[in-house]
Amino acid sequence: MTLRLLADIGGTNARFALQQAGGTGFADIEVLACGDYPAIDDAVRAYLDGAAARGLATAGVKQAAIAIANPVEGDEVGMTNHCWRFSIGALKAGLGLDTLLVVNDFAALAMALPHLKAEQRERIGGGEAQPGKPIGLIGPGTGLGVSGVVPCGGRWTALAGEGGHVSFAPVTKQEMKILQALWEEYGHVSAERLLSGLGLELIHRALAGQRLSAPEITARALDGGSIACRETVETFCAVLGSVAGNVALTLGATGGMYIGGGIVPRLGSLFTGSRFRERFEGKGRLSGYLARIPTWLITEEYPALRGVAAMLDDIQN
């Protein structure tokens, strides 16, 4: 039996799975905390050892595909929001692999978008997807991932950009206040500075003068215990709408715009009832154009694993 190893590695979480062959289901999905392992090799080996202990034939793993949260430009990989650095060649040799594909995590996630089923996504607002047109993606997690897929010669091609690091543009006086506070501290204020776990904490600090962790902020906002936390989450959702609208305009994403990442699915009704969609559409003379673009929240749990498996299929066919 030949197993393929698949991984989706973010700044906080490393998600692993095994797959028998292209197009088949996943076995043994596990999420490890990146911070528990000094290097990527240690996390991969810990996962494979665990899978072997659970009775899977991991000695047969000769092919692997890793989606990771940083630009992938050559053999040397350095994560943006975590300390792991590695050589793709050395990792491949160390794990005894014949094939190792390493790609940007949001490019992998984008490859899964055209194949998502109705039960794997939740519609936010109106609009109608145009078939065969670019599809956009934005996702706040440890960082802010941005990507999309464009149709090319009968196939989809994923974009591997770093759109989370574009400069933040405030839309309201309150957002000006946040920008002012962050300027003092960071000089360049990127969209990721607000739209990430740390971003929630920074927004809250700027608006309420209180230091809380991202999970604390959303918990207090969700249980109704704190008006200030609710305001922070509302601001986060509004800014996300604005930045998602920018991505849709830039890509001409008339095939639809998707929201991924680990944070938004945890916001529940605070997101669905937020000003996200109003701000997505609120682009002056282009508002009508954006109103026609549908937005969806990805509810499928491991979409980037599905995307990176499709990319591995592509290089093998």
Ligand SMILES: Nc1ncnc2c1ncn2[C@@H]1O[C@H](COP(=O)(O)OP(=O)(O)OP(=O)(O)O)[C@@H](O)[C@H]1O
């Ligand atoms: N309940 C919560 N509410 C809000 N934020 C949360 C919550 N739980 C965790 N987070 C934040 O989510 C972030 C992790 O997001 P995610 O699960 O997408 O991780 P990741 O895939 O490792 O990230 P990335 O791919 O962006 O590098 C952390 O910054 C964490 O603080």
